[in-house]
Amino acid sequence: MTVTADPLQTLTVRQMAEAARRAGRRLGVLPTQQKNAALREVAAKLRQNEAEILAANGLDVRAAQEAGLGGALLDRLTLTPARLEGIAADVEHVATLPDPVGETLERSVRPNGLEVMKRRVPLGVLGVIYEARPNVTVDVASLAVKSGNAVILRGGRETTRSNAVLVRLIGEAFAVHGVPADAVQVIADPERARMLELLKLDDLVDAIIPRGGAGLHRFCVENATVPVIVGGVGVVQMYLDASYVQDEAGVVSAAQIVHNSKVQRPSACNALDTLLVTPEAARLALPQIVTNLQAAGVEVLADAPSLEVLRAAGLDVPPAQPQDFGTEFLALKLSVKTVESIDEALAYIAEHGGHTDAILTRDQTQIDAFVQEVDSAAVMVNASTRFNDGAQLGLGAEVAVSTQKLHARGPMGLTELTSTRWVVLGQGQIRD
Numbered sequence: 001m002t003v004t005a006d007p008l009q010t011l012t013v014r015q016m017a018e019a020a021r022r023a024g025r026r027l028g029v030l031p032t033q034q035k036n037a038a039l040r041e042v043a044a045k046l047r048q049n050e051a052e053i054l055a056a057n058g059l060d061v062r063a064a065q066e067a068g069l070g071g072a073l074l075d076r077l078t079l080t081p082a083r084l085e086g087i088a089a090d091v092e093h094v095a096t097l098p099d100p101v102g103e104t105l106e107r108s109v110r111p112n113g114l115e116v117m118k119r120r121v122p123l124g125v126l127g128v129i130y131e132a133r134p135n136v137t138v139d140v141a142s143l144a145v146k147s148g149n150a151v152i153l154r155g156g157r158e159t160t161r162s163n164a165v166l167v168r169l170i171g172e173a174f175a176v177h178g179v180p181a182d183a184v185q186v187i188a189d190p191e192r193a194r195m196l197e198l199l200k201l202d203d204l205v206d207a208i209i210p211r212g213g214a215g216l217h218r219f220c221v222e223n224a225t226v227p228v229i230v231g232g233v234g235v236v237q238m239y240l241d242a243s244y245v246q247d248e249a250g251v252v253s254a255a256q257i258v259h260n261s262k263v264q265r266p267s268a269c270n271a272l273d274t275l276l277v278t279p280e281a282a283r284l285a286l287p288q289i290v291t292n293l294q295a296a297g298v299e300v301l302a303d304a305p306s307l308e309v310l311r312a313a314g315l316d317v318p319p320a321q322p323q324d325f326g327t328e329f330l331a332l333k334l335s336v337k338t339v340e341s342i343d344e345a346l347a348y349i350a351e352h353g354g355h356t357d358a359i360l361t362r363d364q365t366q367i368d369a370f371v372q373e374v375d376s377a378a379v380m381v382n383a384s385t386r387f388n389d390g391a392q393l394g395l396g397a398e399v400a401v402s403t404q405k406l407h408a409r410g411p412m413g414l415t416e417l418t419s420t421r422w423v424v425l426g427q428g429q430i431r432d
Contacts, residue, residue: 013197016152016185017204020125023180024150028122032099034177039095039142041173043088046138049169050084056161057134064158069132072267072330077132077158087135091142094396100415101148115425120418122148124206127198128399129154129220131212134162139390139397141170141184146396147417150183152205154198156212157190199224209412211400229412231377231402234355235328236261236273236385239345239370241361242280244382251285254360255292261358261385263296266332269401270356270378270388273328274335276345282306282338287313290336298332305338326352342366346373354403356380356388377403377410 011019046053057079064077106118126149130136137153144151155163167186174181187194199208202225210220214233221228238261245251261272277286286309290300294315301320302310310317324335339345342361346369349357358380359370371379378388378401388411390398395413402408408416 013152013187013194014201014204016182016187017125017198017201019182020150020152020185021204023182024122024125024148026180027145027150027183028101028148030148030179032101035099035146035148035179036095038145038174038177038179039091041176042138042142042170043091043095045169045173046084046088046091046166049165050081053084053162053165053169054079054081056165060134060158060161064132067158069158073132073158075265075267077134077162079134079162083135087138090391090397091138093391094142094146094414097146097396097414099146100418105420112429113427114429117423117425118420119423120415121421123417123419124149125204126151126399126417127154127201127205127208127226128152129195129198129208129210129212129216131156131216132158133211134159134166136211136399137163137166137186138170140399143397143399143412143414143417145174145179145183147414149417150180151185152198153184153186154195155186160188160190196223199226202226209400229400229402229408230404231400231412233269233328234377234403235326235352236270236356236358237276237345237349237353238272238274238358238360238380238385239276239339239342239349240278240281240285241342241359241363241366242278242284243362243366244360245281245285246362250362251288254285255289257358257360257382257384258289259292259296262293262298262334263332264384264386266298267330268386268389269328269330270385271330272334272358272385274325274337274352276337276339276348277306278340279305279338282309286310286336287315290315290317293334296332298334300334300336302336303338306336342369346370349374349376355401356385358383358385377401 061078100120103120104117108116128140140151163186170184205226208220208224208226208228210216217230217233245254293300300317301324302317303320307319320335353376356378357374357376360382367381390411390413393411395411398411401411
C-alpha cells in the first residue's frame with residue numbers, strides 16, 4: 001500500500017485523495033473476475049496471518065483498557081478467532097455477489113431512434129471515518145473494490161496497530177491480482193486536523209461515511225464540504241403485543257427474540273434498547289423475558305406499570321428514569337415501557353425511532369400498520385433486531401447502516417455504493 005497505519009505519514013491527505021482519484025479511474029473498469037480474485041486473496045491472507053492480526057489487536061485492546069475506553073467501544077475493538085473468521089467469510093461472500101458496476105437499470109428507445117439507458121457507476125472516492133472497529137477496515141475495502149470505488153480510511157487512534165497489519169495484508173492481496181495499490185489507503189496520523197482535511201476535499205472526495213457515535217456524525221455534518229451519509233446512530237425499539245404470547249410457545253419465542261436482540265452483540269447499533277409491552281403482554285410474558293435477560297447480565301429498568309408486574313413475580317428490577325427512554329445504550333442495559341395499544345407504541349417509535357424497530361404480533365392488521373407507519377431504516381416483524389445487518393440481509397458486508405433518506409437507507413452494500421449515469425446512443429440525431 002502507498003500509505004499504511006504508520007506513525008510516519010509521508011503524504012498529505014490531499015495527495016492521498018489525488019492518488020485515490022487516479023486509482024478509482026482504473027478500478028472502475030477492472031473486470032469482475034479480477035476484483036473477485038483479489039477479494040478471495042484478502043480472505044486467504046486474513047486466515048493465514050491470524051496470529052499476527054490478533055497479536056496486534058491485543059496490543060490495541062490493552063492500550064485502550066489503560067486509556068479507559070468504555071465497554072461498548074472496547075467490545076467493537078476486540079478481534080477474536082471467530083470474529084476474524086467471520087470477517088474473512090464476509091469478504092468471500094462479497095466476491096460471490098453480482099457486480100453492480102455497469103448494470104443497466106432502464107432502457108428505452110425514443111421516437112427519434114435514440115437508445116437511452118441508465119447504468120450503475122461507482123460513486124468514486126469514499127472517505128470512511130470510524131472509531132474502534134478494525135473489522136470496518138476489511139469490510140469497507142472489500143465493498144469498495146467490488147463496487148469500483150477507491151477509499152480513504154480514517155480509523156480511530158485505538159485501532160492503529162490492528163489497521164497497520166490489516167491494511168498491509170490487503171495491499172499484499174491486491175498486488176497479487178493487479179488491483180491499484182492506492183484503491184484503499186488509510187490516514188496514519190490520528191490527529192483531528194487530518195480528518196478535517198479529508199472533510200474539506202470536495203474536489204476529490206465524493207462521499208464521507210462516518211461510523212461511530214452521534215458526536216462523530218455531528219462533527220462530520222457540521223464541518224464537511226463533502227456530502228456526508230449519516231447512519232449507525234439510533235434508538236432501537238420492539239413492540240410486544242399480547243397476541244404473540246397467548247401460549248407457552250409464544251412466550252418462549254418472545255423471550256428468545258428479545259434476548260437475542262439485546263444480548264447477542266449489545267454494543268452493536270441494532271441491539272435492542274427499549275421493549276414496549278401492552279398490559280396483557282406484560283402479564284403473560286414479561287417475567288419470563290426479564291428472567292432470561294437478567295440471567296445474561298442485562299440491567300433491566302422498568303416504568304411503573306411494568307415494575308408492578310415484575311415485582312409481583314418476585315423479580316428485583318429498579319425503576320426506569322426519564323432518560324432511560326430514547327437512549328441508545330450500546331451495553332447490557334434495557335428499558336421496559338408499558339403502552340396501552342399499538343397506536344401508543346407507534347407514537348413512541350415515531351418520536352424515538354429511525355434505525356431499527358420491531359413488532360412481535362400474530363395480528364396481520366397490526367403487522368400491516370407497523371410496516372406502513374414506522375419510518376425507520378429497517379422494520380422487523382417477529383424477528384430479532386440484530387438482522388438489520390449487511391451480511392445478514394445478503395449484502396455480504398456493509399459500509400454503514402444509513403439512517404438518512406438520500407441517497408441510501410439501511411445497510412449500505414454494493415449497490416448502495418453506486419450512482420447512475422445516463423448513456424444515450426444515437427445515429428446522428430440532432431435536436432429540433
